[in-house]
Amino acid sequence: MVTPILATKLFAPSPRAQAIARPHLVDALDAGIRGGRRLSLVSAPAGFGKSTLLSAWVAALRARSGVRAAWLSLDEGDNDPARFLAYLSAALRSADPAIGVHAHAGQPSLEAGLALLINEVAHSGQEIVLVLDDFQVIEDAAILDALGFLLERLPASLHIAIASRSDPLLPVARLRARGELTELRADGLRFTPAEAAEFLNTAMGLTLSHEDVAALETRTEGWIAGLQLAALSMRDRADASAFIAGFAGSNRFVIDYLIEEVLERAPEETRDFLRDTAILERLSGPLCDAVTGGTGGGATLAALERANLFVVPLDEAREWYRYHHLFADVLRSRLLGHGAERAAVLHARASAWFEHHDALEEAVRYALAAGDLTRAARLIEASIPGVRKSRQDATLLRWLSMLPAETMARRPVLLVFSAWSALVAGDIAAVEPRLEAAERLVAPGAPAHESEPGAELDTLPITIALYRAAVALAAGDVPGVTRHASRALRLAGPDEHLGRGAAAGLLGLGLWAGGDLEGGLGAFADAGHSLRLAGNLTDALSTTMVCADMLVPLGRLGEARRAYESALGEARARLGGGPPTADLHGGFAEVLIELGDLAAAEEQLSAAEALGAGAFSAEHHYRWFVSKALLRRAQGQPEAALALLEEAERSYRRGFFAEARPIGAMKARIRIEQGRLPEARAWLDAQGLTPLDELGYLREYSHLTLARLLLAQGDAAADPLLWRLHDAALAGGRLGVVAEIRQLQRQPVAPAGEQGPRLSERELQVLTLLASELSGPEIARALFVSVNTLRTHTRHIFEKLAVGTRQAAVRRARERGLL
Structure with missing residues (x-):
């Protein structure tokens, strides 16, 4: 929809x-x-x-x-x-x-x-x-x-x-x-004198002298609406010159005066029609008849257009019109002069007409204008499925803000969605009281409430559980996320695909944040499946990024690569390269960098950039800058990498996704490689990180960054920290992290001040294979990279170890304890 x-x-x-x-x-x-x-x-x-x-x-x-x-x-x-x-x-x-x-x-x-x-x-x-x-x-x-x-x-x-x-x-x-x-x-x-003369005497059918035209043009200062109003006022006047001579005042008073002149000269039934239909943003004959209680609205609108009386046709068939904005403003002010009660009745009639014609958004608007809050609340509830599916969240939030608390207090559906509006606004404390109030209204034996039967009421327990899971996720309450998301899954029927997809996604986010990456992958696979069944391919493909972010630390890089290739192929074929294609290109680049295929990563980043900055989602735009920074780091351009990470920080938007790899930690790692240890230490200290901290998945990357700093400083505290991190990662099945730790453990603690250029994780992998009997092409295949990429890595290793051959590199590495 x-x-x-x-x-x-x-x-x-x-x-x-x-x-x-x-x-x-x-x-x-x-x-x-x-x-x-x-x-x-x-x-x-x-x-x-x-x-x-x-x-x-x-x-x-x-x-x-x-x-x-x-x-x-x-x-x-x-x-x-x-x-x-x-x-x-x-x-x-x-x-x-x-x-x-x-x-x-x-x-x-x-x-x-x-x-x-x-x-x-x-x-x-x-x-x-x-x-x-x-x-x-x-x-x-x-x-x-x-x-x-x-x-x-x-x-x-x-x-x-x-x-x-x-x-x-x-x-x-x-x-x-x-x-x-x-x-x-x-x-x-502004009309020139010549244009004013043509308008007044030709278009409006007057016979004014040159002097009268010039006087009126001067008094209106070429203001077209003023000239039109004056022309309407002068029709059938015997002494147009006298009228023009007495015409003066500021625009506001001119408008009021001329409208009075125009309306007073119109038949009473026309004045009543204009006044009563002024509330309408658009007009048709049947709508006008419903609002005024009369007949012949279509003929009246056509007559007003022929008389050039400030109506503008909105279609070629002349079925829909609108009043000139200026004219409508004055008509509405005259309507208010007849009392607010009359205006309320007219708005209520308009709301009923639009509801009957399935235009719920306009029906809500006129019900709110009528002050009929009971009707407005009922219509808002009826509109929720369509508004949510079309993602007009701002419209729903605006409507809810216009309803008083006592009106929503009798409607559990509105209470739940007002809780959601509080969640979106960051007012977390207001969410749970509204959810609890809604639960009381639908509890067995509770007094009758005013929400009408329908899908939103039937699925309310699922929605409540989902919002509680979201609140828990925002608060970092991983067990709470699991508990509430699991309840939503139990409550959702087999055909409630959207609810099941949302519940599985929240459950996966909770498992991911808690370090259960295998469980998180399973939950997100379920989420993607349900989202596809719900017809939401965009969000289904977006789960690829989350899954890849779990596959990489698990050491399953090949699987992550295949997932991105499949998702991008489907996005191009079925979504025309639209969202989330740019996000997928940026995420894929990160996996390719981990695999050491820098040329392919560059291609992915360029493809994303070609789609334009706005092609990225607000939550994932920063990832392109991160990927580019990681590429520049791998290419030996640390300053360029740091500048890109600064841009990533400016683009970052905190969402529900686990922040398992903070941008600040990435910057600290580059500074450690550059030997800028005090700057790296400043960030780590600001995070309150120490070698004796209790370990957890969400701080694993940062603690590994601390271990790198301790190694660079020659601090013996690095070794026990690495072993604790090793055991935690191994217990969690994060073999990719285990490999990183083991590479770091191969690097002996250097005396302070004697730290030379450090090899990256990928370079250590290449170095290990250089010490084997494999040929260059065989090493490239083992690493899933091109031969050219392997040569780039080898050249960087030679430069850092100050050698010129493969054999010398292996010998120097063994001397330093790297192999």
């Missing part, structure tokens, strides 16, 4: 027959495209003809060969990242059906979806202009950040045009400084 798309939001208003041609403004917008500018910004207050200009431009673009246009009219509901992505994909798909097909499949993150859209536009070969109308309604920081990212990485074939009442919080200044911005503002949009 995906976000329902209102086709009217994708409709570029057709140029009006009475519209004044403004070729100089259209030429200015065209020049932006010809000049390769990324953004056209049309920014001015209401009533300056922004949408009219852009619709005329779009019509001109569509008349040309090879240029396509996509239109998206934004509203406040588009502040949900998932909804915004869905509509953006649909808008671009209207320009080219090959674009936006995968961007919402599998419910990717906004950043990942935008990256995929960028790639699809780049590969489509079509020149596209994307218009975002009414951009001032977008306030969500994640959306604004993502669009800033989009503007920085636009393919040459895509141009964005924005119409807004205020300057958007986008990198406008940077684009302006680079000459990549076309700007049209109020001064440029």
